Amino acid sequence: MKKLLAILLIATLCMSTIVGCGKKKEEDKDTTSNLESENTSGDKKEEAKEPTHIKIWYETQEAIAEELQKELDKLAPEIVVSVERKEKLTETLKLVGNDPSSAPDMYFFAHDKIGIFAEMGILSPITNFIPESTFDDFIPMTVSAATYKDQIYQLPIYFESLLFMYNKALMKEAPRTTDDLLAYMEANTKDGNYGFVEQHSTAYFTVGWIHAYDGFVINDKAEPGLDLKETKDAIKYHKQFVKYMPIDGDYNTMTTLFKEGKAHSTIGGPWLIPDLVENGIDIGIAPMPVVNETLKAISPFAGIQGICVLKGAESKKEAVAKVLEQLSKPDIGINLAKAIGSAPVNNNCYEDDAVKSNEIVMTLKKASATAVPMPNVPEMDVMWAITENLLSSVNKGDADPVTASDEAQKKALEQIEAMK
Amino acid sequence: MKKRGYKKIIPYIYSFPGLALIGLMIVFPILYTGYISLTNMNVYHWFDFQVIGFQNYMKALFVLDTGFLTAFGRTIIWTIVNMVLQMVIAFIIASLLNVEGLRLKGLYKTILMFPWAMPGYISILLWKMGMFNTEFGLLNHWLNKLGFANVHWLNSNNIAFASSVMVNLWLALPFMIMIIDGALQSIDKAYYESATIEGAGYFSKARKITIPLLRPIIAPAVVITIFTTFKQFDIIYLLTQQQGSKTGADIHTIITYTYEKAFVTNNYGYSSAISIIIFMILIIFSLTIRGRLKGGDVDA
Numbered sequence: 001m002k003k004l005l006a007i008l009l010i011a012t013l014c015m016s017t018i019v020g021c022g023k024k025k026e027e028d029k030d031t032t033s034n035l036e037s038e039n040t041s042g043d044k045k046e047e048a049k050e051p052t053h054i055k056i057w058y059e060t061q062e063a064i065a066e067e068l069q070k071e072l073d074k075l076a077p078e079i080v081v082s083v084e085r086k087e088k089l090t091e092t093l094k095l096v097g098n099d100p101s102s103a104p105d106m107y108f109f110a111h112d113k114i115g116i117f118a119e120m121g122i123l124s125p126i127t128n129f130i131p132e133s134t135f136d137d138f139i140p141m142t143v144s145a146a147t148y149k150d151q152i153y154q155l156p157i158y159f160e161s162l163l164f165m166y167n168k169a170l171m172k173e174a175p176r177t178t179d180d181l182l183a184y185m186e187a188n189t190k191d192g193n194y195g196f197v198e199q200h201s202t203a204y205f206t207v208g209w210i211h212a213y214d215g216f217v218i219n220d221k222a223e224p225g226l227d228l229k230e231t232k233d234a235i236k237y238h239k240q241f242v243k244y245m246p247i248d249g250d251y252n253t254m255t256t257l258f259k260e261g262k263a264h265s266t267i268g269g270p271w272l273i274p275d276l277v278e279n280g281i282d283i284g285i286a287p288m289p290v291v292n293e294t295l296k297a298i299s300p301f302a303g304i305q306g307i308c309v310l311k312g313a314e315s316k317k318e319a320v321a322k323v324l325e326q327l328s329k330p331d332i333g334i335n336l337a338k339a340i341g342s343a344p345v346n347n348n349c350y351e352d353d354a355v356k357s358n359e360i361v362m363t364l365k366k367a368s369a370t371a372v373p374m375p376n377v378p379e380m381d382v383m384w385a386i387t388e389n390l391l392s393s394v395n396k397g398d399a400d401p402v403t404a405s406d407e408a409q410k411k412a413l414e415q416i417e418a419m420k
Numbered sequence: 421m422k423k424r425g426y427k428k429i430i431p432y433i434y435s436f437p438g439l440a441l442i443g444l445m446i447v448f449p450i451l452y453t454g455y456i457s458l459t460n461m462n463v464y465h466w467f468d469f470q471v472i473g474f475q476n477y478m479k480a481l482f483v484l485d486t487g488f489l490t491a492f493g494r495t496i497i498w499t500i501v502n503m504v505l506q507m508v509i510a511f512i513i514a515s516l517l518n519v520e521g522l523r524l525k526g527l528y529k530t531i532l533m534f535p536w537a538m539p540g541y542i543s544i545l546l547w548k549m550g551m552f553n554t555e556f557g558l559l560n561h562w563l564n565k566l567g568f569a570n571v572h573w574l575n576s577n578n579i580a581f582a583s584s585v586m587v588n589l590w591l592a593l594p595f596m597i598m599i600i601d602g603a604l605q606s607i608d609k610a611y612y613e614s615a616t617i618e619g620a621g622y623f624s625k626a627r628k629i630t631i632p633l634l635r636p637i638i639a640p641a642v643v644i645t646i647f648t649t650f651k652q653f654d655i656i657y658l659l660t661q662q663q664g665s666k667t668g669a670d671i672h673t674i675i676t677y678t679y680e681k682a683f684v685t686n687n688y689g690y691s692s693a694i695s696i697i698i699f700m701i702l703i704i705f706s707l708t709i710r711g712r713l714k715g716g717d718v719d720a
Contacts, residue, residue: 006434013437098467116686120466192555202664246555247572250665253553378463382685388666396575396668418479419462419685 052079052319055104056307057086057093063339064305068108071332072323079319083108093310097122100312105320111145111304112374114153119378124309125151129321134328139365142345145304145373155324156306157332158342161364161371162208164286164298165272166265167258174265174286178237178298181289185244188264197263200242200249201395203387205267208300210234211372212291217387222379222416226390227409235394235401237293242395249395267300270341270360285363302371304345337361343368382415450699457692462685469689476693491677495650498581498673502588502649507642509589510596515626517597518604529601536594544658547587548574552659574660580669584655591655592645603637604630643709647702651675674698 056072058065065083072081084104086092090113096102097120117123126146135143138156146154166174175181185195199205207217215231218224225231246253255272257263259279267288276283288298307327313320326332333344334352343364349355350365374380390408393399457476461469513532517525535543551558552573560570574580611629620628653675660667661676672680678698682691 010434010437013441017441094466116463119463121468122466199664201666201668247575248554248665248667252549253556378686384663385680385684388663389670392666392668393670396572415681415685418681418690419687420464 051077052316054079054081054106054313054316054319054323056081056083056106056108056323057089057104058083058108059086059089060108060305061340064108064336064342067332067335067339068327071335072326075322075326079322081323093117093122094120097310098312100315103310103312105313105316106307106309106323108157108305108307110374111154111156111306112376112380114146114148114308114376115378116381117308118148118151118153122310123153124311124314125153126155126309126324127152128314129309129317130155130324130328134325137347138345139347139368141302141368141371141373142304142306145302145376146306148376154304154306154308155327156304156345157327158306158336158344159302159304159364159368159371160270160342161302161367162205162267162269162300163360163363163367164265164267164288165258165276166284166286167261167263168282168284170261170264171284174284175289177292178241178289179292182241182244184264185241189244192262194245194257194263196241196265197245197254197257198249198267199251199254200238200245201388201391202249203384203391204301206235206238206387206391207372208267208288208298209238209291211299212296213237213294214296216372218375218377218380218383218412220375220377222377224379224383224386224409224412224416226387226412227406232401232405233293235391235405237291239395239401247396267298270364273341273360285359287363287366297370299367299370299372301374302368303374305342306345379416379419382419383412386412386415453692453695456688457696459689461689461692462687472689476689477697479690480693480697487672487681488674488677491672491674494581494671495673495675498585498652499646499650501585502592503642503646505585505589506592506596506645510593510600513593513597514600514604515630517601532597533594535590540591540654541658543591544587544655547590548659548665552583574667574669577669577671580660580667581671584659584671587655587659588649588652592649596641596645599638599641600634603634606637607633643706646709647706650702650705653679 054072056068058068062085065085069081069083072079072083075081086104086107089107089109093103093107097117103122114123132152134155135152139159142156142159143152145159146152146156164174171184175184181196188195203217210216210231213230213234215228215234216225217231242249246257254263254266255268255275258266258268258272259276259281261281273283288300290297307324309320309324328346330344330346330348330352333346333349334355336342337344337349337352337355337358341358341360343361344350344355355361375383386408389411390404393404394401456469458471458473459469460472460475516522517528522528549557554560554570554572554575557573559573563569563571572579573583607630611633612625615625615629652673656671656673656676657679660669660671661680675698678691678694682694685691
């Protein structure tokens with residue numbers, strides 16, 4: 001009896017390990033038969049019977065995926081697009097990017113990973129599928145964001161940046177300059193209430209201040225700029241504001257303070273707005289305060305979300321081209337603006353009344369003139385941690401901005417060397 | 421003859437699936453990491469990497485700037501401090517749990533097991549947000565009520581180190597308490613009775629009977645805990661180094677240091693070399709402390 005039980009258990013163990021492999025073989029068979037049918041059948045009628053399958057991965061809000069699916073369903077029945085959610089999208093692409101049977105044909109993500117994936121050799125330039133003239137109507141900043149080493153790798157669809165938000169019930173008028181903001185914070189920060197809160201020691205948020213001084217974290221030649229006089233001045237100036245904010249400066253604390261009406265204003269992304277509206281906050285959006293010393297507004301990073309094509313999809317060139325063409329039309333931009341309040345990259349979308357009347361979208365459009373896209377060079381990956389360490393040590397740990405910046409620049413150069 | 425040979429093979433056949441699984445999930449990744457550490461796999465050679473020999477090791481060992489050595493020293497201190505505190509506190513608590521006639525023993529044991537049952541990641545984040553937060557955390561709330569100013573629990577190196585030790589103890593004590601509790605119950609009461617007859621007090625009993633008899637029983641658990649503490653990544657990382665909420669304290673241990681320097685660069689060849697070096701350090705460590713913890717005889 002015992003022997004029989006032992007044998008049964010071993011058999012189950014072996015079966016379960018084989019079953020996993022079995023499924024993969026079936027998937028391989030499916031994709032190869034698809035490719036075969038495309039290559040061998042030259043007759044258009046026969047191709048129409050065999051629809052081309054395109055898979056697009058995404059990791060963002062469901063609402064966006066729904067709009068994409070709706071838009072691309074218009075291409076049925078010749079082209080069947082399935083928009084699928086993939087957790088840990090970028091990590092998975094690093095693993096399977098060069099394997100056409102496991103990788104998707106396209107993916108929807110922010111533009112900052114373009115550099116890494118292009119260097120890994122898994123991306124196909126968009127201009128292989130659609131002409132460059134498609135980008136003529138796009139906001140120029142978004143096209144340069146999608147370009148790496150003079151090749152365009154992404155079809156931008158919408159962009160997002162940070163906004164200056166204030167609680168209309170607590171703050172009558174948003175300050176125009178940063179000195180005004182500092183004075184406001186001094187007068188209004190007491191008893192657990194704060195005039196202004198932000199994630200003061202994260203690279204993504206502080207970069208807006210650095211750009212206002214004409215400094216930068218890293219440029220498109222992959223040169224870090226942490227020891228520039230401009231960057232140091234920005235960090236020194238910004239430190240005064242940290243005094244009037246909770247020292248931890250993390251996302252949860254700051255958002256909760258603003259949501260519960262304990263903070264009069266904040267800098268945050270448009271993604272916060274649905275939650276704030278639900279909490280009954282009367283949100284006002286204002287242009288970013290201008291730094292008195294440089295007369296430039298706080299210019300945060302912009303993230304451009306769009307579609308990239310993987311090398312493996314080159315065998316389905318025509319289908320991919322049609323998908324990209326469909327998404328370069330104004331429709332998707334307008335629908336997304338209506339659904340989630342995102343700012344489309346296509347200038348033609350701004351003719352639409354629904355878009356024109358959306359305050360947030362129009363503020364973002366104005367900001368796009370000064371917003372700086374996140375660097376898409378692979379070297380940016382190491383800059384996040386280094387910049388954040390620098391800011392934390394200065395804002396939370398009393399380090400001297402000048403020496404800390406010089407050290408951070410040294411570390412950045414070391415890390416960039418270590419990447420090679 | 422054939423039957424005898426067959427009988428010899430049967431145990432291997434039975435253990436083969438288990439061994440294959442262990443080989444696949446434990447041995448293979450280590451060997452593969454070793455292989456990658458000899459290549460130049462990084463962002464620029466992601467799929468087309470080539471074997472480059474020991475260059476990554478040279479880089480790891482010679483660019484051993486003071487950061488790495490400081491982190492290594494700090495990891496040793498971290499392990500020693502945590503182990504000593506864990507064993508002392510767990511011994512005291514387990515002894516208290518084994519006091520004669522203690523009521524609600526089951527309830528106490530269940531409550532003491534809670535930290536172990538909660539997912540580590542969530543517990544650590546709750547400590548960070550709920551307890552250590554400077555303006556809104558519970559600890560500062562209590563301190564304020566008692567009239568003290570806010571303490572920055574995670575912003576300066578020494579206090580952040582102490583806070584991390586606190587969280588590690590909170591997470592690791594249940595395991596130690598359980599082991600020592602079980603070990604205490606297995607000690608023959610006859611030893612204590614004859615010691616009482618000969619006039620031994622509590623501390624003499626503990627020193628000369630309990631501890632020597634405990635040693636062989638808790639030795640494996642202690643070795644496991646030493647390794648787990650040495651490799652502890654979650655606590656230091658989530659409390660002080662998490663992207664988006666760094667606290668300004670630099671209390672890198674060898675593993676968090678490796679993560680930030682090597683893994684973030686996506687240079688897998690280099691990171692694998694450092695991982696193998698840490699692996700070797702742990703192996704040497706385990707060989708040197710093997711046998712040190714074996715006790716077993718009662719001191720007369």
